[in-house]
Amino acid sequence: MLVCEDLVKTYRTRRSVGPARPAVDGVSLGVAPGETFALVGESGCGKTTVARMAVGLLRPASGRILLEGRDLARMRGRELMTLRRQVQIVFQDPAGALDPRQTVGGAVAEPLLLHRLGGPSWRRRETERLFRQVGLGPREMGRFPHQLSGGQKQRVLIARALSLRPRYIILDEPVSALDVSVRAQILNLLAAIQAELGLGYLLISHDLAVVRNVASRAAVMHRGRLVEEGPVEEVWSRPAHPYTRALLKAIPVPDPALRPEPPSSPPPEPEADPVGARADSCLYESLCPRSARLCRRRRPRPERADHWVACHYPLILRRRDDPGPPR
Amino acid sequence: MVEDVLRVIDLRAEFRSARGPVKAVDGVSFSLQPGRTLALVGESGSGKSATALAIPRLLPDPPGRVTGGQVLLRGRDLLELDPDEMPRVRGREIAMVFQEPASALNPVMTVGDQVAESVRTHRRPGGPVRAAVIEALARAGVPAPEKRLRQYPHELSGGLKQRVLIAIALACGPSVLIADEPTTALDVTVQARILDLLAYLGRRLGLALLLITHDLGVVARTAERVAVMYAGRVVETAPVGRFFRSPLHPYSRGLLEAARMTRDDTGSFRVIDGAVPDLADLPSGCRFHPRCAVARLRAACAGPPPPAREAGPGHTVECWYPGEAAVGRAWAGCARAPAGPRPAAAEVNSRSAGL
Amino acid sequence: MGRGGSLAGLNIMALAGAGLILGVVALAIAAPSLAPTHPDRLSLEESLEPPGPGHPFGTDYYGRDVASRVLFGTRVSLAIGLSAQLIALVIGVVLGALAGYFGGWVDTVISRAIDIFLAFPDLLLAIGIASALGPGLPSILLALSLVGWPGLCRLVRGEVMAIRERDFIQAARAIGAGHAWMLARHVLPNVAAPVLIASSLGMGSRILQEASLSFLGLGVQPPLASWGSMVHYGLRWLSRAPWLVIFPGLAIAVAVLGFHLLGDGLRDMLDPRLRD
Numbered sequence: 040m041l042v043c044e045d046l047v048k049t050y051r052t053r054r055s056v057g058p059a060r061p062a063v064d065g066v067s068l069g070v071a072p073g074e075t076f077a078l079v080g081e082s083g084c085g086k087t088t089v090a091r092m093a094v095g096l097l098r099p100a101s102g103r104i105l106l107e108g109r110d111l112a113r114m115r116g117r118e119l120m121t122l123r124r125q126v127q128i129v130f131q132d133p134a135g136a137l138d139p140r141q142t143v144g145g146a147v148a149e150p151l152l153l154h155r156l157g158g159p160s161w162r163r164r165e166t167e168r169l170f171r172q173v174g175l176g177p178r179e180m181g182r183f184p185h186q187l188s189g190g191q192k193q194r195v196l197i198a199r200a201l202s203l204r205p206r207y208i209i210l211d212e213p214v215s216a217l218d219v220s221v222r223a224q225i226l227n228l229l230a231a232i233q234a235e236l237g238l239g240y241l242l243i244s245h246d247l248a249v250v251r252n253v254a255s256r257a258a259v260m261h262r263g264r265l266v267e268e269g270p271v272e273e274v275w276s277r278p279a280h281p282y283t284r285a286l287l288k289a290i291p292v293p294d295p296a297l298r299p300e301p302p303s304s305p306p307p308e309p310e311a312d313p314v315g316a317r318a319d320s321c322l323y324e325s326l327c328p329r330s331a332r333l334c335r336r337r338r339p340r341p342e343r344a345d346h347w348v349a350c351h352y353p354l355i356l357r358r359r360d361d362p363g364p365p366r
Numbered sequence: 367m368v369e370d371v372l373r374v375i376d377l378r379a380e381f382r383s384a385r386g387p388v389k390a391v392d393g394v395s396f397s398l399q400p401g402r403t404l405a406l407v408g409e410s411g412s413g414k415s416a417t418a419l420a421i422p423r424l425l426p427d428p429p430g431r432v433t434g435g436q437v438l439l440r441g442r443d444l445l446e447l448d449p450d451e452m453p454r455v456r457g458r459e460i461a462m463v464f465q466e467p468a469s470a471l472n473p474v475m476t477v478g479d480q481v482a483e484s485v486r487t488h489r490r491p492g493g494p495v496r497a498a499v500i501e502a503l504a505r506a507g508v509p510a511p512e513k514r515l516r517q518y519p520h521e522l523s524g525g526l527k528q529r530v531l532i533a534i535a536l537a538c539g540p541s542v543l544i545a546d547e548p549t550t551a552l553d554v555t556v557q558a559r560i561l562d563l564l565a566y567l568g569r570r571l572g573l574a575l576l577l578i579t580h581d582l583g584v585v586a587r588t589a590e591r592v593a594v595m596y597a598g599r600v601v602e603t604a605p606v607g608r609f610f611r612s613p614l615h616p617y618s619r620g621l622l623e624a625a626r627m628t629r630d631d632t633g634s635f636r637v638i639d640g641a642v643p644d645l646a647d648l649p650s651g652c653r654f655h656p657r658c659a660v661a662r663l664r665a666a667c668a669g670p671p672p673p674a675r676e677a678g679p680g681h682t683v684e685c686w687y688p689g690e691a692a693v694g695r696a697w698a699g700c701a702r703a704p705a706g707p708r709p710a711a712a713e714v715n716s717r718s719a720g721l
Numbered sequence: 722m723g724r725g726g727s728l729a730g731l732n733i734m735a736l737a738g739a740g741l742i743l744g745v746v747a748l749a750i751a752a753p754s755l756a757p758t759h760p761d762r763l764s765l766e767e768s769l770e771p772p773g774p775g776h777p778f779g780t781d782y783y784g785r786d787v788a789s790r791v792l793f794g795t796r797v798s799l800a801i802g803l804s805a806q807l808i809a810l811v812i813g814v815v816l817g818a819l820a821g822y823f824g825g826w827v828d829t830v831i832s833r834a835i836d837i838f839l840a841f842p843d844l845l846l847a848i849g850i851a852s853a854l855g856p857g858l859p860s861i862l863l864a865l866s867l868v869g870w871p872g873l874c875r876l877v878r879g880e881v882m883a884i885r886e887r888d889f890i891q892a893a894r895a896i897g898a899g900h901a902w903m904l905a906r907h908v909l910p911n912v913a914a915p916v917l918i919a920s921s922l923g924m925g926s927r928i929l930q931e932a933s934l935s936f937l938g939l940g941v942q943p944p945l946a947s948w949g950s951m952v953h954y955g956l957r958w959l960s961r962a963p964w965l966v967i968f969p970g971l972a973i974a975v976a977v978l979g980f981h982l983l984g985d986g987l988r989d990m991l992d993p994r995l996r997d
């Protein structure tokens with residue numbers, strides 16, 4: 040398992056006075072091998088920060104990242120290098136994640152060179168194999184990023200992530216920058232690779248249709264905190280957190296029959312950021328139709344279960360005697 | 367039949383490039399009616415933005431250039447108009463909203479001043495500007511508009527910025543609004559509100575709205591009619607209901623399958639093979655044929671390009687074999703029943719929405 | 722496409738500049754075989770002869786052939802310009818990369834140093850250093866390099882800071898790359914283009930500054946002669962024998978023009994913001 044435990048991260052900003060609200064506030068999640076776990080939420084909610092901590096690009100202020108039970112933060116030098124190889128990342132913008140002055144073949148071979156794996160001829164064969172694995176020909180190896188399409192670049196980045204034979208891949212919005220017709224190609228590729236190698240994916244996305252179709256479990260993130268987590272089927276069919284439901288309702292579904300009633304008055308924009316929100320309140324409080332006094336006074340804490348929610352008045356009520364799966 | 371406000375006929379525009387002319391708009395025709403929304407959908411590089419810019423003659427020249435066609439605004443051809451007259455047409459008759467709300471606003475000017483600028487340039491002098499500005503902001507659903515006047519763009523959220531831009535665009539009562547991917551940079555919840563706002567304003571003010579998007583979900587939510595653009599041409603035009611029920615062009619079908627994330631028998635998502643062609647070097651024949659599953663069985667597709675054909679009321683399609691499925695592969699984009707191992711997203715959403 | 726048009730994808734300005742520079746370099750290399758006489762051969766009976774068949778650029782007070790002296794002066798001027806620019810380049814790139822990549826106090830220290838150097842006008846600084854150290858080759862080199870590095874350093878620092886934020890740097894960190902690997906493989910290759918451009922422009926400035934120092938008598942000392950020192954010594958005969966100043970002056974102008982054309986042309990060719 041790749042487990043994130045109670046991660047907290049606060050960015051220092053120049054503008055804010057006093058302690059800033061954490062960008063990531065107590066996030067815990069676990070990815071099992073062969074499973075796709077999705078982290079969904081809107082831009083700026085902290086998804087990418089979680090991704091960067093999970094691959095070790097950022098150090099959490101507190102919390103642990105456990106790989107097969109071992110804490111990454113306590114590791115140094117060689118040991119860390121070897122462990123790092125097991126968790127790789129694919130970024131959202133394939134154009135930006137490739138060095139414009141490096142051939143894409145060089146980009147895929149680079150991790151092998153860096154970790155001093157094999158000799159030159161082995162590395163060359165290995166690079167070719169990786170190119171084939173992601174559906175690219177050896178012809179493409181000598182090209183520069185700007186000579187490839189967006190989908191091809193994303194394939195290169197997937198090959199690069201695979202080169203160190205990781206067990207987990209963090210996919211940070213892997214198809215958001217791609218056209219819909221290419222999106223399916225990349226998702227199919229990722230699924231095939233997962234089936235073949237038994238990789239665990241942490242899929243980070245704001246696209247709920249994609250998550251719905253490829254993940255088995257999902258956690259919903261809102262302003263740095265997880266508000267709900269559960270099997271995708273469950274969360275989508277019976278969202279328990281008011282924010283989750285709002286999010287699901289907002290997805291534009293490609294079916295005009297499901298078009299909502301046209302509004303009869305201009306839909307108002309809610310006040311931007313209720314800066315006043317206190318750390319010990321529910322952060323959705325200002326937008327929540329169910330908000331009550333308790334919501335402003337106490338931060339809702341989840342009761343861990345297979346499908347859990349952090350809300351004082353969730354949409355599905357749990358039976359009092361429901362023990363849920365053991366923690 | 368409602369009268370057309372704007373008719374675009376066989377519009378052509380190209381960009382000069384090192385590899386020769388890029389025919390970004392290659393014979394595009396459509397019309398807009400008051401109070402109705404036409405969605406122009408297509409993937410990036412299909413020429414949607416170039417079309418949007420060519421209509422009010424805003425295409426950057428060089429490298430861009432309109433090379434032919436007509437843009438009839440209430441019967442008057444904008445392309446024939448004296449360039450000096452265009453600024454009056456833009457704004458007062460045709461307004462635009464762009465994708466990036468952040469870069470479309472001047473960062474060192476207050477919101478109030480920016481809206482006032484638009485109000486002033488298009489209004490008889492002497493009117494109460496401040497009241498008009500507040501009214502414009504309120505109409506765009508900006509909460510507490512009086513408070514916003516002195517704020518700067520960076521103090522606003524993305525959704526509010528886009529609303530300010532809508533307020534600016536509508537301040538002088540245009541009859542046509544061109545919105546190029548107005549919600550692409552926004553989060554889904556914000557997007558839903560902006561789309562609702564556009565739909566509301568469109569009906570309320572009798573605007574003819576050209577909504578450019580790559581998202582068929584947005585189309586289904588907002589538009590009455592849809593035009594699918596591929597490699598510089600509109601390959602299918604249809605009323606929204608018909609289009610989502612029975613799209614006829616293989617590319618439209620592919621797009622819809624992709625948007626609905628339908629799967630084939632093996633559980634893989636259905637894909638459109640290949641990638642968008644290079645507009646400086648288009649394939650001969652039907653420009654979709656290198657990617658078209660039907661074309662593999664039909665020699666005609668590589669021959670002369672298919673003309674636009676009537677396929678029903680308000681439904682035209684540019685394809686020799688409209689509605690045909692490749693052998694051994696039924697079109698599954700419409701499946702409401704579970705397709706593949708999981709139920710289609712649409713169905714689940716309808717359930718959750720009904721909670 | 723940049724200004725000035727292009728020929729087979731190459732910028733015409735860059736081509737012209739490169740042509741001029743190649744010409745000057747060729748002359749410097751071929752000086753011994755091209756020069757009509759040895760540059761130091763005295764011939765007092767031919768003192769201050771105007772340009773003519775025997776001496777295409779005339780002769781100086783000691784009867785030395787000006788054409789030969791200009792040809793051999795090319796070697797001195799180019800060598801000093803190039804060495805000074807190379808030293809400035811090494812200092813500028815190393816310090817700039819460190820400041821831009823690591824930021825923090827490293828950046829603060831280096832940036833303050835840059836500010837101090839840039840606070841003085843280039844030439845004044847060069848004159849100050851050269852006169853403090855006394856005339857001579859090492860002192861010119863030191864003076865010119867110290868004038869040259871801050872500009873390059875600031876350029877490199879800025880470019881590196883921008884590159885550090887790009888996704889592909891994060892991507893390289895994610896595969897486990899360390900600082901040295903990152904700098905050598907991803908950061909420096911991406912600053913090569915602007916550095917090349919700045920270096921070409923810088924070469925022009927170094928040649929001009931060397932000429933200025935020599936002109937003021939702070940540069941190379943006889944018997945060594947650079948273009949600048951030739952102008953310096955020719956100046957006292959300006960009214961009687963203007964060719965002593967005109968020909969080395971022209972040589973300076975041609976070389977500087979060459980490097981500036983090349984630099985500007987390269988900028989148009991390589992700067993992605995100007996491309997397309």
Ligand SMILES: Nc1ncnc2c1ncn2[C@@H]1O[C@H](COP(=O)(O)OP(=O)(O)O)[C@@H](O)[C@H]1O
Pocket residue numbers: 381382383388390408409410411412413414415416417426429430645
């Ligand atoms: N300013 C420009 N200069 C040169 N080519 C351009 C420019 N803008 C767009 N293009 C080209 O025109 C084609 C259509 O682009 P665009 O209208 O932006 O498509 P879309 O909006 O559908 O993504 C593309 O090939 C694009 O590269």
Ligand code: SF4
Pocket residue numbers: 280281282321322323324325327328329330331334339349350351352353
């Ligand atoms: S805790 Fe209260 S305010 Fe927060 S989501 Fe639940 S009901 Fe709404």
Ligand code: SF4
Pocket residue numbers: 615616617652653654655656658659660661664666667672684685686687688
């Ligand atoms: S004309 Fe032929 S190639 Fe073109 S879309 Fe129709 S079937 Fe496909």
Ligand SMILES: [Mg+2]
Pocket residue numbers: 411414415547
């Ligand atoms: Mg566009």
